[in-house]
Amino acid sequence: MAGPKTTQATLRRTLTFRDLVVYGLLFIAPMAPVGVFGTLDAKSHGAVALVYLVATVAMAFTAYSYAQMVRVAPRAGSVFTYARVGLGEGPGFIAGWMAMLDYLLIPAVAYLFSGIAMEELVPSVDRWVWTAIAVVVTTGLNLWGVRAAALVGFLVLAMEIAVLLVFVAAALVELAAHGAQRDWLSPLTGQSGFTISAVFGAVSVAVLSYLGFDAIASFAEETLDDGDGKGDKDGTASNTGKGGAPAGKGSGWRSAAGPARVSRAVLTCLAVAGFLFIVQTYLAALLSPTSSSELAADPAAQGGAFYAAVDSSVGAWLHDLVAVSKAIGAAFAALAGQAAAGRLLFAMARDRRLPGVVAKVNAHSGVPRRALLSAAVVTLVAAVWAARRDDGLDRLVSVVDVGALTAFALLHASVIGWFWVRKRAEVPSVSRHVLVPLVGMGIVIAVIVEASSTAQLIGAIWLGVGFVVLAAQWRGRAAGGASGTGGASGTTSPSSGPGDPGAGAR
Secondary structure: OHHHHHHOOOOOOOEOHHHHHHHHHHHHOOOOHHHHHHHHHHHOOOOHHHHHHHHHHHHHHHHHHHHHHHHHOOOOOOHHHHHHHHOOHHHHHHHHHHHHHHHHHHHHHHHHHHHHHHHHHOOOOOHHHHHHHHHHHHHHHHHHOHHHHHHHHHHHHHHHHHHHHHHHHHHHHHHHHHOOOOOOOHHHHOOOOOOHHHHHHHHHHHHHHOOOHHHHHHHHHHEOOOOOOOOOOOOOOOOOOOOOOOOOOOOOOOOOHHHHHHHHHHHHHHHHHHHHHHHHHHHHHHHOOOOHHHHHHOHHHOOOHHHHHHHHHOOHHHHHHHHHHHHHHHHHHHHHHHHHHHHHHHHHHHOOOOOHHHOOOOOOOOOOHHHHHHHHHHHHHHHHHHHOOOOHHHHHHHHHHHHHHHHHHHHHHHHHHHHHHOOOOOOOOHHHHHHHHHHHHHHHHHHHHHOOHHHHHHHHHHHHHHHHHHHHHHHHHHHHHHHHHHHHHHHOOHHHOOOOHHHHHO
């Protein structure tokens, strides 16, 4: 009886297009390049803005595949759900398992960034204390409800963008008054020693700044589905229980407005983030008093290179303003990441890939409280552990991207599997359903190859553990006989939950 009860759990639809974009930009963080600017500048031999331009184009292929699959299966779980319907139960679990590494550890990195920034402002309090406080506060907001967290997040995002605009304005004034420290085109063309391979090596690090835009898809089940195909009015759209299918569709069909809204949000979030990243790194490079070769020779100076550029040109007041923005923004980036992690755990538990006790939705708040608390515990332990070690940040950052990138590769394969191999679309497109995902998969695999050996090793170990867990589950289902039949239906028909998979083919 426990299986059917968990599979019926559904989330409350309250999120608008604006809320989705806010969650995505919060998770990414508008000033994400601040912490890695020096590293990327050194790796790319000065072509740091070009790095983000290439990274944005590269991630656009992944964003497009997300936009395709969210119309197919508009359910919580994101890439876990997409790989499950496009490739089958086994690949779906592996995609979710690898994404779990990303969704659980990226918030931990963000919490640690917040703790480090707060320690800079209040040195008398250790960073691990600030880190723990950030976890507790943001977890409380997530438990309060997805709509409340989105509203608070909107205010934080507005603050971050305001600070970024202040930086841009101050940088332009400084450049107009005193000129640039480097050649005006060098952030796009590089300095001495520039090579294309160096740019792509830096791109493998830069993609870490983008991880999070995909989290928007995990809120597909909580997005307003108003049936009119347009508009994003707050609180006026119908909920999941409202009847009335679009004309010409069976009773199992519902409006495509919700999935279309998620698709637009994913693409919009990536485009906005890419623009902000390119602009701020271009200006910071022009203001930097230290050349890329000097940064390469002094790794200790790379972490504070952005702040050094601000200090030397504009002044300490902007340094402090950026630090405060990073402290608050990083905590709320973790809030969005924790919310996405909770939805992933909830979806996997609902489909009986994790303990069913996690697949519960709180009646009052409408959020998967147990899944959120589970995610919070893991991120709290990882973040505090890293905060108490001198090399904690390096260790944590080195492992978070491989899990997400592996899941991205399976996402691209899912597009091909659903639309082309299984012929689920009425008119499959060679360009949209084969070429785009193949290019996206190639880019993702290239970035994984360029990742650090530590990241590759931990990713491989996590993948191996996933295969062991999957084998144990298959063995358990085979031994259980009829008790395991209910969970297999999702391989080709996720329509038991919100949304019909065929909707994306229309």
